Amino acid sequence: MDHHEPYPIGDAARRSGLSVSAVRFYADAGIVEPTCLSEAGHRLYDIDAIARLELVRTLRELDTDLGEIRRLLEGGTTLHDLLTTHLEVVERRERTLRARRAVLRTLIRQGATAERVALMHRLVSMTDEERERVVDEFWNDVGADLDVPDGFVDRLREMRPVLPADPTAAQLEAWIELADLVRDPDFRDAVRIYLRDTYSTDPGRSIASASFQEFIYGSGTALIKELLAVHRAGESPRSPRAQEVVVRFMEAAVGLSDTPLTDELRDRMSEGYRLIPELEREMAEEDAASEDPVHDDTHGRYLSLVAIINGTGPEEDTMPYEWISEAMRAPTDHE
CATH class of the missing domain: 4.10.810 (Virus Scaffolding Protein; Chain A)
Structure with a gap:
């Protein structure tokens, strides 16, 4: 067969990946008409027509409607x-x-x-504005007459969900759960009771103070990141670089209470960091046995859902408590 001659409809269908009935349909609809007719009146298609049929097939598989396809083939787009x-x-x-x-x-x-x-x-x-209003109403209710340091509730409300323009299914499900929770009076009461019981008296009240919060979420976080970078670099906790960073961290921490950083205090802080995993386990066990509102079911649940919605989940690195504890330990005479 001369490849420059028009092809019969069966060959045109095979080459374009369409059925013969589909080729006839597109011809009758005026989408891709045959190039010419044979002497016997059969429809014939040249290479250009077959290429258009193949394009039509591809666009239809992408659910493009016939009106758009006709505009394209007629030069309208x-x-x-x-x-x-x-x-x-x-x-x-x-x-x-x-x-x-x-x-x-x-x-x-x-x-x-x-x-x-x-x-x-x-x-x-919901629109972005409606989501913002729901979260504001939640914190306005939770924070009303809450006996905690000034500015603490404002700090808490800064951690709020921002659903992206193209959210994943997990982000949408987290938003649905969070929006349902923050509108629930029982959940609001539970969060308020947890915050009141935890931060209205010491040591929680001191933790909720403006200076301590700024340290936790500002300078202290930056210094811990520096320390973790030293750890990831494989340096010893007693290396000059590790010691320089950890001393800055401890000085900033004790500076919150105007306490000088002594060797005795360094050793106490070192022991405290070493015991953190054990203390966390004990707290989890106490929470599990408690009948009062606890962190993971109240403010902690709020924060975990916000992290999913915002795509800011917990970092994968496990905190190297033993390494940090060793870095904090006061130097001995032979070091």
Whole structure:
């Protein structure tokens, strides 16, 4: 067969990946008409027509409607513009389906009622302004007349969810759970009781002070990151670099109470850091046995959901408490 001659409809269908009936349909619809007719009246297609049929097949597999395809083939738009517009449509549809999936998963997990279906749909459809208002109402209620240091509740409300423009299913599910929780009066009461019991008296009150909070979330965090970088570099905790950073950290910490950094205090801080894993286990056991509101079920749950929504989960590195404890230990005469 001369490849420059038009092909019969069967060959055109095979080369374009369409069925013969589909090729006929697109011809009858005026999308890709045959190049010419044979003497017997059969439809014939040249290479250009077959290429258009192949493009039509590809675009239809991408769910592009016939009107858009006709505009493209008639020169009413470019392929780039058509694909760009279609990508926007597909991405919007994907976001919608992702939101629906998050709602359905939550409903199945929690148990579905007509009221819950309506609520879940409303939560996932909120605008940025509505989400901000829900979180503000939560903290306004929780912080009302709470006997904690000035500015502490404002510091807590800074940790708030910011749902990205293109959230994952996990982020949507976390937002649905968080939005449901912060609107729940029982959860608000539990958070308020936990914060009151933890931070209205010492030592919690001192931890909630402005200076201590600034150290925890500001200079202290920066110094711990420096110390972890030294650890990851493989240096000894007694190396000059490790000692320089750890001393700055301890001086900043004890400076909160205007206490001088003595060798005795260094050793106490060293022992305290060494015992942190054991203390954390004991606290977890106490929380599990407690009938009062505890961190993981109240403010801790709020923070963990915010971290998922914001994509700022806990760092993978395990805190090297033993290494830090050794770095904090006061130097001996032979060192």
